[in-house]
Amino acid sequence: MSDPVSALKNASDSTGIVQISEVGPAGMITLRGDLADKALIKAAVAAGGVNLPEQRRINTEGDRGMAWMSPDELLILCPYAEAKDRTADLAAAVAGQFALAVNVSDARVVFELKGPHARDVMAKLAPVDLHPSAFTPGMFRRTRLAQVAAALWMPQEDCFRIVCFRSVAQYVFDLLNVSAMPGSEVNYYG
Amino acid sequence: MLNIHCPNCGVTAEETEFHAHGEAHLTRFGPGASDDDFESYLFMRANPKGVHFERWRHQNGCGKWFHMARCTMTLEIFGTYSAQTTEPPQDILDRIRARRPDWNPHP
Amino acid sequence: MSTRLANGGRLLNTDRPLNFTFNGKQMRGYAGDTLASALLANGQMMVGRSFKYHRPRGLVASGAEEPNGLVNLGSEGKFEPNARVTTTELFEGLKAESQNHWPSLEFDVGAINAKLSRFLPAGFYYKMFMYPQAAWKHVYEPIIRKSAGLGKAPQARDDDTYEHFYAFCDVLVIGGGVAGLTAARTAARAGAQVMLVEQTEHWGGRAPVDGGSIDGKPVDNFVEEILSELKSLDNVQLRTRTMGAGVYDHGYVTCYERLRDHAPDTPGPRHRLWRVRAAHVVTATGALERPLSFAGNDIPGVMLASAMRDYVVNYGVSTGDRTVVVTNNDNAYLTAISLKHAGLDVPAILDTRALPQDSELVAQARALGIRILMGHAISSVKGTKRVTGVAICSQAGEGAVLEEIPCDAVAMSGGWSPVVHLWSHCGGKLVWNAEKACFSPDVDNPPKGADGMGFVTTAGSASGVFALDDVLCDAHAAGDGVATTLDFKLPKGDSAPKATRREEAPLMPVWMMPQGASVKLREKAWLDYQNDVKVSDVRLAAQEGFVSVEHTKRYTTLGMATDQGKLSNINGLATLAGALDTDIPSVGTTTFRPPYHPIAMAAIGGEARGDVFQPIRRTPLHNWHEANGAEFEPVGQWRRPYAFKRAGESTHDAVMREVKNTREKLGLLDASTLGKLLVKGPDAGRFLDMLYTNMMSTLKPGKCRYGLMCSENGFLIDDGVVARIDEDTWLCHTTTGGADSIHAHMEEWLQTEWWDWKVHVANLTEQYAQVAVVGPNARTALENLGGMDVSREALGFMEWTDGTLGGFPVRVYRISFSGELSYEIAVEASHGQAFWDALMAVGADLGVMPYGTECLHILRAEKGFIMIGDETDGTVIPQDLGLHWALSKKKDDYLGKRAQARSHMADPNRWKLVGLETVDGSTLPDGAYAVGAGTNENGQRNMIGRVTSTYHSPTLDRGIAMGLVLHGPDRMGEVIDFPGTDGKTYQARIVDPVFYDKEGEKQNV
Amino acid sequence: MKKYSVFAVAREAMRHHTGWTRAWRDAQPKKRYDAIIIGAGGHGLATAYYLGKNFGITNVAILEKGWLGGGNTGRNTTIIRSNYLQDPSAAIYEKSRSLYETMSQDLNYNVMFSPRGVIMLAQTEHEVRGYKRTAHANALQGVTTEWITPARVKELCPIMNIDGPRYPVLGGLWQARGGTARHDAVAWGYARACSDMGMDVIQKCEVTGIRAEGGKVVGVSTNRGDIDCDKLGMVVAGHSGHLADMAGFRLPVESVALQALVSEPIKPCMDIVVMANTVHGYMSQSDKGEMVIGGGTDGYNNYTQRGSFHHIEETVRALVETFPMISRLKMLRQWGGIVDVTGDRSPILSKTPVDGIFINCGWGTGGFKAIPGSGWAMAELMAKGRSPLTDAFGMERFREGRFIDESVAAGVAH
């Protein structure tokens, strides 16, 4: 089989006030079920390689991680190549339970935004309080990015990761570029 | 621009993350129901000037539905609560009564 | 003549001269000038013409409230009409032209209207231009319209870009005068996150101009100190050139930052619209001085006293050499004093107050030797394009002239009104303050937020307190109060800055000057300078019964100009109250609406233009389509290839070729946009039985079934093939438009009605690229790819299976929307392009061609398959389409079932689906209706049916169509008439809707 | 009453306009009227006017809680057209449009009806089909409309960008005799004419209760006392649900905010009305020069006459994209109105469960254009108990499942 191709073939741009890049392809698994169920959590932790995140948070370690999506949904992150197997493992582990594990790696894209102005550029597009006292690494926020749904978190200070649907990858990339255009510093957060 | 608290994920966010879905606590009528009941279920709306119970979805967020009690005259929000209920919970009713002593629930 | 004084100005940097042009004339100003001050410095008093009468107009104000100084600014992609000269900072190379005149500012033909003004009072057009009827459209309206508008319409596309910014804070302070600075500091010291915005480039507001001292220091020093403290605090954000534009529900405020209007050639966005969500808002927006209503108060040279002072102090510009000051309060004396200090002549101060005044400022003026005339007023101003003198009279009388004083400028002050706009936008109420003769915020009725509590507080003169020390006290209290409400605590001992107290004598409300002015004087006393509304107009409105202030506004256009009545409103209300013999509070105000001051449309739109105007959704194969001649069609936000055009081909030709090729050889369709919803759980079968009209729980794993979905209101909303994956899992295909809406629909029922049912839904639409491989050669193609058995025996019609093709893991559905042998193959999106390439390669010898949506439509129409959106339009039920077979009789309930039992839905007269074949083989026009005999009671032709889809079928080489026809299925063979909009009537025979391969042999091979 | 004309104005000018009298009398409520109309918006006033003019019923009071015309009639974007798809809609809107043609002369009040033409843009294949369908239907309904090409669209409206990258203009449905009118004048003109017929237009008179006996209406209670009547017309737009509540029946209506805005005035640059439904915005230029802009409704019940800012944003960006030249124009003012939206987005003109009470509501986002036609039909319904123009708009249609759905062809109904 061919190599997987992410939506924008890992496009990047650093002509503006932050660096923007598509990081892909990335492995992603949706797990739906009862998040209070021990067996389910155990399987999730095994698949994600990190602890269960609290509400509205994400735990990551390198390419791996797990994000809290909603009261009955987790998003598990892993290397793309592993996603299928991990989904199968998960599905097997929760078989017989009322739960759903499904590979969604190809349905999404991940962007990274880097630089001291990263918070400012994000704040042009997302109606979210990104003040360092309100949004810190480890938090996970599903929201709106201009006109599409997206989720974002900060792997570390001055850096955002953004997940959105694959079909709007070009739109989001363009948006980020427009928002980071030279001369558009806000100097609000950065 | 309403500022809304989602009881499902705990986010408080502006209205653009949400979508309104009309009156809450309607009883579904299906086959066998009278014309009156069915019409009323599908179309007749309280549309009050004052306290309104309504359904919302955290569309650009956790994706879950919830209920909200809100005043249509001032846009004051008395609270949001689970969508998995057929009537407003007591704490919401208490808060409404505290804020609107004259309030009468719609028959 | 207005001119630049030698001693410079507070805000001026005389080391940096700047060149600009006005009406083509080269002029010179300095850095720090506004266009207004620079024009004055160049002797340009007259800046425009009024809207209705084309009266000469000069500057009256120095800030955003200016109604007259509007220009066409810049050119080409930077052209902006109606730019206010008072808020335009001067920059090198600025080009401005005055507006609303022809041929020139000095000589304007439209000024004839001024001569006719007595025939054009308020509301004249409602009474005229009615006869003859046709003349309105052809004569009157064109004339009225021609004279409409102020600035020129822009022609070129905007060169600039714009953006938004979402900010959150505890306290948003709007207005950076001493009040705003003080309130911000107090709240910040208490620990709140504070954002402070100021619309101009400068901090400090009025106080530095008006003098005095704060905490023992000159005001400028105080401002500097407080600023440096604020800048040093982490919890404070300061923004100049940022206007609080609108206050909306729940503490949402738009702020309008003008980043580059003062430096248009630097890179970056021009404006930034801030969307601030504040827990509390403090409006420290100051107060505006009111003009006085006297005859000739609109002649260039008549200016607000405070504005004239601003020009002198801030920009070193004199409005005239000899200025008469006319006032009803002490504050205007400051202007007289400033003018004197600047070496200019003040022949008289006309003070309407009758009692001897001996307050501080009066005494100072007197000491400067200025002649002060108590109880006096202006009877009329002399001059046309420029003040030449004033005729004075006593305020109490009817205007008998006592004396004429030659002068070239008049400084007027009718008192001050707090800027309450932002307080009022979201419902803050006002109370009448009789002492200061103004509306002030009613602190007991603030705008209320999400929690039902007030979320706006005013500070400083915006609260209606005007003395400097009161302003500071009020602002400090506002900052403290707001912080306390938000649970912050001010350090002990922090108190308001102290200012020297200047006692002022009470003002005397004056709404008409003189008090008993005759109708002739009232006809020359302007309220709204831009829209030419005069005292006489408001009185006429009252006389004609337009007694509600809202009626008066709409009848006279008072306050509807680009300044939104900032100067005219209170005077207008008072005039109305006078005419109605009532008091001002019972007249009330009109509604304050955002924005405080006009903001650029593009700033509202933000980044959303051009490529990112709206999201475009692209399939994994989009780039290939683009590179291979696809003509796209928007389907929702998706772009789907409509047809793949080859060189020299028309779109129609391409479609015909695609149909033929698919029927005869092999076609590939990108079906990735079709919705793919995974439904799983112990109750999934039961759930789908409720959602679909037919039975899904009985479907066997490995099998597919076509299903219909209705809304609870009975109408068909979606259709698609459902595949049962395993015991508790189904995969539902939806239409392109349905992927998100049906997903939401499912979640809605699960979360809000059947929340105890155990079902999960996942939207996998974008996880897969889906390709339909269609045509007689389809199987061969797949066999050539190899990897799995796709024979009829292994994979029968309406079955699916997982496997590998050409090395790609795939899920293959044997379904057909074309009537041909067909496989729909799902492959992970990241491999979609490679898989497509592989298909194109193996298909090369088999005559493969991609096809688009139009070909798809024709293929399905030839087979009589319905299309959601064509055969349905939100008013069609399955029964109309002869889809009874898909309505399960075995089920007690499904969404829409009860609705379909209502009388109209069971009506035998509903139009029903049939095929239509034109008698002559031509193609029926899209959307045509069939007519029956006669007309209905409303005189409309009786209609008996309509075309729902119509195509030229290359397969049959004739027009084919489907339609809904009254009693259609019972009228097979009948010919009915479809009048076209082209004047022709098309005759079509009612036939079976399946035109091609009725037995379905081709798809079953 | 003094007739308005250029001569009257000239004569008055000589005496500084001191001779003009009130446009309508300042009436005090009487004890009883043959008919009471609640709501002095355009629809209420027009209903009263035609009760008098067509049926000779002039013992009529029109009760208005605020100032007349202050509801949606005073805050709409004034688009007038009749190119609706469904028969009953086309009938009543075309009746209405034709009455607009002569309204100024009928009322002796210049309402500045300006049949400058309205285009509804088709920007998707779906819209192309929808509007072609409407054009076919209109031809049979006696409504003059025309499907036009992009080139013709550009010719009619040169400031439009017809090949924008996102939604190129594929054509349009053109109604040459659609247009605009001066909204306030419509209310004022009717009020003046009603008053002239002896009717009482009573402002600041809020109906607070409905009195019925034995299932039949006998009168209303107001903040100015009880008033009796034989027939009662409720014509209160966004407040209909509230009044129905008083009368003891429910309506399939919800009240939501709809917003509009105007730019600063510029010299004439657009001679027609353009509606772009795919991107959701419409625009025309008023006779004073402002660009008058409207968009979509909020999604939730609201009586505040304010809407959410993001709707303004959506509308404005759509129009900047469609008309790039407005980019540097400035928004002068934005406002909202409360529109009453029914289950099928079409109005209700109907008898009610209470004998003698008639209701006219549900015009939602598009009833300004319907004012004269609706008044005409409602008057007939009230006077005769039936009107061919209102037959289809009865409120029983929801129970029967017989909807009049206009969204079929166009997304919106303004």
Ligand SMILES: Cc1cc2nc3c(=O)[nH]c(=O)nc-3n(C[C@H](O)[C@H](O)[C@H](O)COP(=O)(O)OP(=O)(O)OC[C@H]3O[C@@H](n4cnc5c(N)ncnc54)[C@H](O)[C@@H]3O)c2cc1C
């Ligand atoms: C922003 C906006 C744009 C629009 N654009 C268009 C357009 O372009 N074209 C178009 O055709 N339509 C448009 N509309 C719709 C149109 O404005 C309305 O459909 C129409 O004006 C309704 O008229 P009406 O007389 O029914 O209601 P209204 O004018 O609202 O009158 C109802 C009256 O009833 C009074 N009332 C309410 N309760 C009581 C009571 N208890 N007692 C006494 N009086 C009471 C109210 O005060 C009000 O004056 C728009 C609406 C809005 C808000």
Ligand SMILES: NC(=O)c1ccc[n+]([C@@H]2O[C@H](COP(=O)([O-])OP(=O)(O)OC[C@H]3O[C@@H](n4cnc5c(N)ncnc54)[C@H](O)[C@@H]3O)[C@@H](O)[C@H]2O)c1
């Ligand atoms: N004695 C009198 O009659 C009298 C009357 C009025 C004012 N004053 C004097 O004026 C000063 C008042 O101080 P203050 O701070 O209350 O008012 P101010 O007028 O000095 O400051 C208000 C500031 O707010 C800004 N502003 C206004 N609207 C804005 C908006 N929407 N967005 C952003 N910025 C906006 C203005 O540009 C200005 O800088 C005092 O010195 C007072 O004594 C005196």
Ligand SMILES: Cc1cc2nc3c(=O)[nH]c(=O)nc-3n(C[C@H](O)[C@H](O)[C@H](O)COP(=O)(O)O)c2cc1C
């Ligand atoms: C067609 C139309 C044109 C308007 N033009 C203007 C205008 O030029 N200037 C203005 O200030 N307001 C204008 N308005 C808005 C009104 O001032 C007012 O906001 C609107 O009628 C709603 O009333 P309200 O704001 O008092 O609630 C216009 C309104 C309409 C309906």
Ligand SMILES: [Zn+2]
């Ligand atoms: Zn949520």
